[in-house]
Amino acid sequence: MAWLEKAGAALDNVVTVTPVEGGWSVTSSLADHPLMFFSGAQAEAKARSLAQLIASAGGDAQVIVHDRRNALIGTVRYFAAEDEVRHSAAVGPTSAAAS
Template sequence: MRSVFVVSPFDGGWCLKIADTGEVLFFDTGGQAERRARAMAEEARSLGRPAEVWVHDRAGRLVGRWVDDHYVIEQAVEAA
């Protein structure tokens, strides 16, 4: 089972949601939340579990993902 760590804005700060446990951690900046998420994903991978980090911007849009330590940029889809 893949571990997923979600970074998103929350009440003037940022949060990291750990999908496996439902735990939520709070941070002052998105960078802090993303660094912690990546560290937790690396720890999961060291235990043999695949992991992803999903990163949202201040508008709540998914803008990128770290998948098995490779960054994937999400492309915005324009409405027709």
């Protein structure tokens, strides 16, 4: 997909969760503006959801999470889905299932 190429095919699409004044920010190498959340848990859930979406579309993604002091507390990698998996997910029901 063309939007995955924005970050470069050889690199991970990075999604980062960081504290900001009044809440939490989720930034991505694919977006120009951050998403803002009041809850760190909501921000992390959205970051993971974005990374899973990127992986299902064929790109590698990495979620980087910081705590309230902006210290790195963890990273999670999501690897691109293989072409066969993506194509089979887009196919409708088989003829046996339809009958």
